[in-house]
Amino acid sequence: xxxxxxxxxxxxxxxxxxxxxxxxxxxxxxxxxxxxxxxxxxxxxxxxxxxxxxxxxxxxxxxxxxxxxxxxxxxxxxxxxxxxxxxxxxxxxxxxxxxxxxxxxxxxxxxxxxxxxxxxxxxxxxxxxxxxxxxxxxxxxxxxxxxxxxxxxxxxxxxxxxxxxxxxxxxxxxxxxxxxxxxxxxxxxxxxxxxxxxxxxxxxxxxxxxxxxxxxxxxxxxxxxxxxxxxxxxxxxxxxxxxxxxxxxxxxxxxxxxxxxxxxxxxxxxxxxxxxxxxxxxxxxxxxxxxxxxxxxxxxxxxxxxxxxxxxxxxxx
Numbered sequence: 001x002x003x004x005x006x007x008x009x010x011x012x013x014x015x016x017x018x019x020x021x022x023x024x025x026x027x028x029x030x031x032x033x034x035x036x037x038x039x040x041x042x043x044x045x046x047x048x049x050x051x052x053x054x055x056x057x058x059x060x061x062x063x064x065x066x067x068x069x070x071x072x073x074x075x076x077x078x079x080x081x082x083x084x085x086x087x088x089x090x091x092x093x094x095x096x097x098x099x100x101x102x103x104x105x106x107x108x109x110x111x112x113x114x115x116x117x118x119x120x121x122x123x124x125x126x127x128x129x130x131x132x133x134x135x136x137x138x139x140x141x142x143x144x145x146x147x148x149x150x151x152x153x154x155x156x157x158x159x160x161x162x163x164x165x166x167x168x169x170x171x172x173x174x175x176x177x178x179x180x181x182x183x184x185x186x187x188x189x190x191x192x193x194x195x196x197x198x199x200x201x202x203x204x205x206x207x208x209x210x211x212x213x214x215x216x217x218x219x220x221x222x223x224x225x226x227x228x229x230x231x232x233x234x235x236x237x238x239x240x241x242x243x244x245x246x247x248x249x250x251x252x253x254x255x256x257x258x259x260x261x262x263x264x265x266x267x268x269x270x271x272x273x274x275x276x277x278x279x280x281x282x283x284x285x286x287x288x289x290x291x292x293x294x295x296x297x298x299x300x301x302x303x304x305x306x307x308x309x310x311x312x313x314x315x316x317x
Contacts, residue, residue: 011297027213030250032220035308038301039250040242041068042290043224044282045257047098048074048267048275050086055276057094059283065290067096067283068303068310069253071151071177074266075103076142077134088146088313095305097312099149099177100142102135102157108266124153124181132157136164143170149311153179155196162197175199175311180226180233187218194219199311200253205229205236213248222309224253228285235259239289243296250300254289256282 016022033039047053047070060067070091076084079100091098107115107123109131126132135157139150148171152158158178164170180202184190193201203215205226215223225245229236237259238245246252264275293300306312 027209027248029247030213030216032216032251034222034251034303036303038303038307040246040252040254040293040300041222041303041307041310042066042286043069043071043253043255044279044286045071045073045226045255046264046267046275046282047072047279048264049079049272050083050090051272052275052279053087053090053096053098056279056283057090057096059280060286063283063287065283065287066302066304067094067286068305068307069097069099069149071099071101071149073101073151073264074268075105075138076100076147076150077103077138078266078268079142081141081145084142084145084147085315088315092146092313092315095307095310095312097149097175097310098147099151099175099311100147101151101153101179102138104131104134104138105153106131120181124179126154126157132160136160139170143174146313146315148173148313149175149177151177151179152198153182155182155193158193158198159196165197171314173311173314175309177224178202180205180224184215187214190215190221191218194221200224202226202255205238206234209244209248212245216249220251222251222253223249224255225249226255226257227289228259229257230261230263231259232263233257239285240292242289243293243298243300246293246300247298254286256285256289258282258285 044056106125106127109127113122176199178193178198178201183202183204200222202224227239227242261278267275
């Protein structure tokens with residue numbers, strides 16, 4: 001016998017309600033939006049160079065997925081100027097923001113505290129004035145090639161570059177993205193990072209809906225949230241929960257890491273094939289999450305390419 005089609009109007013929440021059950025107290029829906037009035041954007045992290053960006057663009061086109069932002073963890077410092085310019089051109093042609101990690105940072109420095117068992121908290125920090133100088137130079141170099149998005153993991157650097165931007169020393173269109181390694185776990189820490197000049201802030205991927213709502217209650221800045229994380233970040237898989245998360249967190253960047261995947265940082269030609277394959281699978285994960293969002297009863301809208309507020313590169317042609 002063939003299975004009967006699902007009866008119209010049946011919902012999982014309705015079935016549970018019939019048993020006297022509710023999943024959890026409802027968190028308040030966010031009333032904040034991106035500048036174009038939408039609720040969410042899609043981000044693919046670990047875009048380690050032009051070839052990986054091409055793979056993302058190709059896979060997204062094949063699957064009908066709009067990718068609004070790509071981010072990268074190896075650091076702008078590990079790209080040549082020609083590669084930075086190429087990243088800028090590809091992204092500009094497709095209306096995608098490119099956010100590059102600022103390097104160097106403590107996890108790769110000669111100091112070994114970040115490599116200790118309990119040293120992970122230091123990983124993205126900058127050690128001393130010399131590293132601050134390198135970091136500023138890293139941003140200036142990438143900006144010259146058209147890049148308009150940077151991942152920041154040091155609060156002092158965030159405050160410094162924000163002040164440089166306000167004084168006109170850096171382009172007003174640059175987006176400062178707080179890295180997941182500096183993610184705030186409470187609303188006051190979130191608000192502090194906003195005061196330091198953050199444009200968009202990663203929050204921990206294991207927050208409950210209620211805790212995400214607490215973050216949203218103090219700010220309208222975009223929230224970046226991994227709905228799937230690499231094993232090193234806990235291996236959270238909650239793409240099926242994307243609609244509920246967006247409803248509470250909007251405006252939200254829905255980020256796709258990949259559990260059960262190899263580490264890529266620092267990347268290069270020796271890992272190019274792996275980095276591209278991993279990126280393609282993240283786009284596939286995004287397609288599945290978008291199906292879950294569409295299936296929900298929530299009316300959630302995604303930004304299109306080149307939407308206002310994106311740090312789309314401005315390459316010199």
